[in-house]
């Protein structure tokens with residue numbers, strides 16, 4: 001080597017050249033982690049493998065989902081299709097029993113028994129959500145249950161419950177949510193009973209629950225009333241809030257169940273997801289809640305989460321489910337069942353869970369395709385050792401060779417590290433504020449899960465750079481030491497608070513430690529110049545980049561689509577900006593040392609970088625400002641109610657949305673212009689007699705101005721969506737109705753009516769002395785589903801739960817029932833004013849009521865408009881078919897409207 005060349009090698013590479021040298025890692029690791037993140041197995045078509053053994057067939061799972069979501073349709077609890085879905089599944093389950101019996105007949109030594117139940121029942125439960133108190137009352141809802149056991153009493157004494165729901169919610173065919181999981185359960189049952197050597201030591205109970213979307217009535221019914229519910233020791237809940245990717249384990253409630261999960265072929269779950277979910281920020285919950293609350297059991301809650309744009313949308317159809325999703329989920333589920341149903345020692349026995357379970361104190365995560373787990377106490381020891389080792393390594397590689405001397409120089413550098421994080425948060429959030437308030441372009445990144453990184457990444461870096469301005473005296477080695485110290489310190493402190501997510505800091509700190517130790521041993525760091533080598537970065541960055549990028553993919557996949565349904569006032573842009581800067585900090589812990597590497601006392605390099613990053617920040621702001629947040633596969637959610645108030649005879653269109661994107665007001669005005677008309681009392685409007693639609697088109701100048709409604713719990717307009725409705729900022733438009741219209745709904749109680757809505761008080765007893773009134777409120781609602789009543793009263797006692805709030809306040813009770821079941825009731829004892837009160841109305845209660853027309857939901861009931869059903873379309877359906885076509889055309893299919901025909905009123909009782 002010539003002396004020239006060796007001198008060149010000694011010279012440190014410049015900023016850009018360093019980045020180029022590190023680029024294989026900077027680019028390669030995120031790509032590698034994306035490949036790991038998005039890996040799915042090849043979907044299988046055949047029912048048997050080459051050795052003629054049964055295997056999971058994705059084709060068969062998707063066929064179940066297709067039948068439920070397409071042939072049968074929108075299975076909203078209470079609808080005709082909901083009942084059809086249950087009948088269809090009951091046939092499948094009866095076939096399973098027949099098959100099972102044939103198999104056992106052929107091999108009489110096989111210890112296998114298949115039992116089935118069709119459960120029907122009524123009940124009620126309190127269901128608080130989003131900070132609001134709420135009650136559910138349900139009538140004649142159903143569950144279908146299959147139990148596989150070895151046929152003995154001891155074999156049935158302990159069981160593992162596998163749950164999925166058969167119903168879908170209001171606007172969706174629910175191919176992924178949750179028909180795919182119904183298919184997974186059916187296919188798993190087939191594979192289990194056809195596997196000749198499978199004989200369960202413990203029973204497996206499959207619950208096909210047919211009322212999850214009505215706020216978990218089905219799982220409540222099973223947990224509180226089914227004869228075998230008490231045998232359940234553990235739960236596997238199978239859900240979907242998306243249509244792509246591996247199913248995520250987002251709740252694991254005991255050490256035993258985490259251990260069981262470690263045996264699945266393709267684990268995907270971390271204690272971090274568990275911590276995030278249990279913080280409640282995602283605002284969602286599953287049947288798991290009922291099993292926890294009423295059965296007191298532990299379990300695993302798993303769900304398909306990627307591409308959550310289609311969650312509860314009409315495009316949740318089989319064609320949009322990614323190939324491999326079902327194969328992956330089913331094979332993981334099968335592995336779990338095989339484990340949990342077999343005797344120890346191959347797995348921990350679920351029988352040990354009889355006496356309850358302990359909250360998990362386990363750190364777990366999947367890294368490089370492997371599942372890692374260790375206890376909190378182990379974690380504390382490991383993290384403490386690492387902190388100690390960090391101090392030792394810092395001392396050994398510092399200029400001052402005393403611990404005190406080494407640590408004393410780290411005050412400034414540690415502050416630099418801390419400020420870099422704050423700077424990146426401030427930078428990204430400033431752009432979020434600019435986008436939302438200055439430019440009026442919130443949600444500009446919505447249509448792609450990862451796009452927000454392009455918008456918020458540069459300002460996060462810029463903010464971090466600016467924060468480094470005061471620290472031009474900090475050396476690279478000091479900054480490295482400070483980062484290592486801060487990360488290992490945070491790991492220990494957070495773990496001491498029993499938060500398992502501390503593992504992220506531990507893994508980062510361990511990599512920093514390893515990188516420094518290796519290059520120090522190789523003699524590649526310069527203690528005298530206080531510099532480390534580029535190789536130090538190369539070694540140390542691998543794990544942080546992997547963790548940072550995989551956390552970015554997952555959190556953005558969960559939170560970006562979520563911003564389309566968290567309400568117009570939620571700070572969506574700031575939420576996503578903060579996520580980008582946090583995952584950035586996770587992925588690039590060596591940002592500060594790297595900047596210090598090129599720092600000089602005159603801040604020349606830093607100044608240049610700041611100028612460059614400012615330009616890099618500006619470009620995406622400009623580009624994103626011109627973007628529409630929505631497109632046909634990433635739609636805006638719009639909620640539309642067409643409500644007939646049978647007390648006043650008025651008809652209104654109510655519109656709202658649940659995101660902060662601009663333009664909704666204009667949209668509402670356009671709808672008003674196209675579909676509203678002067679109120680029916682307007683004298684100037686002649687009755688439009690020859691119109692087939694009952695909505696007369698408005699003439700310009702007479703368009704009623706949509707009224708912006710301030711929501712609170714006293715406004716009954718949106719009670720079908722209470723308490724989610726409290727997050728809405730809806731508009732209300734009066735509708736004109738033909739004078740010849742005779743309402744089928746406003747009838748008094750008579751026999752054999754198909755439609756109606758009446759509330760009566762029976763067993764009504766007033767005790768003036770005691771100051772109480774006891775009564776049974778009977779709600780009669782033929783043709784209506786999902787009825788809600790709201791009233792103000794001081795309830796002393798009722799049959800909904802044991803502890804009504806001891807005050808005069810508003811109560812909301814929602815109902816869900818089986819198709820055709822048209823009355824429900826609640827029993828109340830309320831406080832009334834003393835007898836001296838001169839008010840003759842004293843003791844009366846005012847009940848607001850509202851419900852959905854079973855035949856008034858679009859697009860679920862499209863068949864009625866298309867004449868494929870015996871029913872004749874009502875006002876709501878007629879309006880919706882044209883309104884929906886208009887919306888699709890006007891917005892270029894960027895809007896998915898949930899259209900519900902409602903009937904409401906108020907009664908004094």
Ligand SMILES: *[C@@H]1O[C@H](CO)[C@@H](O)[C@H](O)[C@H]1NC(C)=O
Nearest residue numbers: 645647648716717904905906
């Ligand atoms: C129906 O009209 C009555 C009387 O004006 C009103 O109190 C009630 O809130 C209305 N209900 C709905 C849901 O619009």
Ligand SMILES: [Zn+2]
Nearest residue numbers: 177178239240
């Ligand atoms: Zn679901």
